[in-house]
Amino acid sequence: MPKPARTQPLDPASVCRSADPLAVRELLTRVGDKWTIFTVLSLDLLGGRARFSDLERAVPGISQRMLSATLKTLERDGMLTREVFPEVPPRVEYEMTPLGRSLLHPMQGLVEWAKENWNQVRTAQSRYDDR
Amino acid sequence: MPKPARTQPLDPASVCRSADPLAVRELLTRVGDKWTIFTVLSLDLLGGRARFSDLERAVPGISQRMLSATLKTLERDGMLTREVFPEVPPRVEYEMTPLGRSLLHPMQGLVEWAKENWNQVRTAQSRYDDR
DNA sequence: TCAGTTACTTACGTCGAGGTAAGTCATGCC
DNA sequence: GGCATGACTTACCTCGACGTAAGTAACTGA
Structure with missing residues (x-):
């Protein structure tokens, strides 16, 4: 007989005291991501608006x-907008939304x-x- | 001939304006980790000191x-201490260090x-x- | 003698993150 | 014709994260 699972079911009161700890956990996993942090901070340093190649360099x-x-992912999550200019060669600009900018403060705290x-x-x- | 790398070498002035962006990036990767966040926050909720099985449940x-x-990893990084009690069955207690506690504030900001x-x-x- | 206890470690397997390199599209320029 | 350009996408492959299950140590109590 297999040993029963040792871990407990989710407890809403635990850890983050949120109505939906799963959602918060997923969001944390997202914004805690290395590339996400660096992309967001770089876009901010570039003035809140930049092209793909600018970010690539930054x-x-x-x-x-x-x-x-x-x-x-950041666009899907509403953190930034993507604007395509119908030119050749193509130009695409990314700009932080207010939601994205609101993330800056806690993120900079960690940095x-x-x-x-x-x-x-x-x-x-x-x-x-x-030792 | 292979295409040369598109990405630039590290720029100390970029992103975090730190003397060692590599170190900061590595540290962020660490503290941004899902399990690290939840373990640290849980240990705090448990009063800053807890046993293995407490954390497992939390x-x-x-x-x-x-x-x-x-x-x-947290112990190695100096975020907590591990104390073994020579009993049977074994008891081990983990306690947050001041360094670990100093991480709580920025982390809670993110949460x-x-x-x-x-x-x-x-x-x-x-x-x-x-869409 | 054997099960139960805690705090692990080990072995094993899967799965997805993420790097590399090449392809694509439309167009202007030589 | 052929190359460059910018912003990608695709194919391919590797490697590490992480879950599962079982093992371990050392002792207690039935």
Whole structure:
């Protein structure tokens, strides 16, 4: 007989005290994504509006494939708008929506934390590894 | 001849204006992780100190394997301490360090944002999908 | 002797994230 | 004709994340 599952069913009161912890969790997974964070922050640094190629240059190390996918998801989620100019060669501009801009503040909080604390984390890691 | 890489080398001035954008990016990838977020928040809700089995029950859907790995990483990063009590059956308690607690604030900022905005995101998604 | 307890680890397998490279489309230019 | 350009998409493949199930250690109590 297989061992019964050890994990408990979802508890609405747990973790985030939200009416829908599943939705919040999914959203967190999304906005916590590396490429999403860097794309959003880069678009902000570029003045809130930029072309595909601008972002490609601004986001260090992203591939066209991932940039395309990330932008599509962000557009679907209402974080930015996509405007196509009927020219040759094509021009496409992405602009942050108010919803996207509202994400900036909490996101920058995390980035600030990372900037301020990565030294401490590094030393903790080497202390752990030496042991 | 293969096409040269389209992406640019890292620009220290870009995205996070940090001396080491790679480190910040790695740290963000870490703290943005779904299981990390939920483990840290759950440990906080449990009063900042809890046993393995408490966390297993508190974090909805996590497997023992992932909880173990997540806790190990958090301990290595200096976010929490692990205390083993030499008893049978074994007891292990995890407690948040000041560094771990300092992460709570920015993290809760993100969670708040997610709670406040997931409705808006959902409607944006269905508008996009209908189109 | 054997089941039950906690906090794991190990083995195994799947599945999806994500990189690389090439293709595409329409057009202007030499 | 053929190449360049910009914003992609597609095909292909690898590799790591992660779930499942079982094993382990060391002791207690029936």
